[in-house]
Amino acid sequence: MNILELDRQGLIDLDPANVRRKISIEELFHILQTLDALWLYDYAALEKGKKGYHAELKSMLCGDGFVNLKSVLKEYPNIRKVLAYQLVLLIEEKIRGGMRRPTHIAGVPSAASELGEDVAAMMGLKVAVAIKDDEGRIKFTTLLSENDLVLFVEDLCTKATGIKEAITDAVSSGLVNIASIILEEVVILSRGGLSEFWAVGKRFGINAAFEHRLHEWMPPDASAELKAQYPDANLCPLCTQGVLRLKPKKTDDNWRLITTAQN
Numbered sequence: 001m002n003i004l005e006l007d008r009q010g011l012i013d014l015d016p017a018n019v020r021r022k023i024s025i026e027e028l029f030h031i032l033q034t035l036d037a038l039w040l041y042d043y044a045a046l047e048k049g050k051k052g053y054h055a056e057l058k059s060m061l062c063g064d065g066f067v068n069l070k071s072v073l074k075e076y077p078n079i080r081k082v083l084a085y086q087l088v089l090l091i092e093e094k095i096r097g098g099m100r101r102p103t104h105i106a107g108v109p110s111a112a113s114e115l116g117e118d119v120a121a122m123m124g125l126k127v128a129v130a131i132k133d134d135e136g137r138i139k140f141t142t143l144l145s146e147n148d149l150v151l152f153v154e155d156l157c158t159k160a161t162g163i164k165e166a167i168t169d170a171v172s173s174g175l176v177n178i179a180s181i182i183l184e185e186v187v188i189l190s191r192g193g194l195s196e197f198w199a200v201g202k203r204f205g206i207n208a209a210f211e212h213r214l215h216e217w218m219p220p221d222a223s224a225e226l227k228a229q230y231p232d233a234n235l236c237p238l239c240t241q242g243v244l245r246l247k248p249k250k251t252d253d254n255w256r257l258i259t260t261a262q263n
């Protein structure tokens with residue numbers, strides 16, 4: 001099965017049972033690009049004078065990449081199973097390396113809920129169902145006993161904001177004891193370069209099946225508010241080289257422009 005040769009329809013028809021192996025980051029990127037869920041700025045094309053466009057992110061910062069794993073996990077259950085299997089391989093490797101075997105898998109809601117279910121099913125483990133309530137707080141609806149051990153899985157890790165919230169909410173609600181949570185997180189793609197984060201006074205390791213750094217920068221014309229909000233953001237080197245920016249997913253035209261302008 002050569003994933004790199006599959007077009008959109010080929011990916012839609014892909015039987016996940018035929019991909020019981022570690023896939024490469026090229027294969028992951030091919031899947032996401034073919035399903036319109038990934039754009040990466042092409043620095044090699046820039047060298048050749050093809051400036052193209054870069055992204056104005058939701059945060060208003062500039063970006064050299066855009067990824068939407070959430071839509072792929074939701075719309076393509078077969079691809080979600082291929083990606084879930086990547087997490088299973090990583091979890092088994094961690095267990096061989098000394099991590100305790102979880103009894104439950106929890107997908108960080110809401111993007112990774114079904115991903116968590118797939119991982120649990122593939123490993124013969126139980127699902128710890130976590131939901132977001134009306135106020136956006138994360139709650140476990142599965143009752144966990146003293147001997148249970150929960151491992152969190154997530155689709156994408158940027159600054160570990162979602163997982164930190166999930167753990168803090170889950171523990172503060174009193175439904176889960178911190179001793180029942182494995183101090184590791186397993187994610188499909190780490191895009192922020194983090195290897196750990198802290199929640200409820202504990203250090204959690206971040207274990208990613210794939211790592212690719214996507215940058216976020218301050219635009220030169222940023223407002224004082226934006227600068228105050230992201231005091232550590234560096235000045236955008238693409239803006240300073242005259243690369244125009246646009247909101248990648250605002251319109252179909254924008255997406256077509258940003259994904260083709262450097263071809």
Ligand SMILES: [Zn+2]
Pocket residue numbers: 054062063217218219236237238239240245
């Ligand atoms: Zn910029």
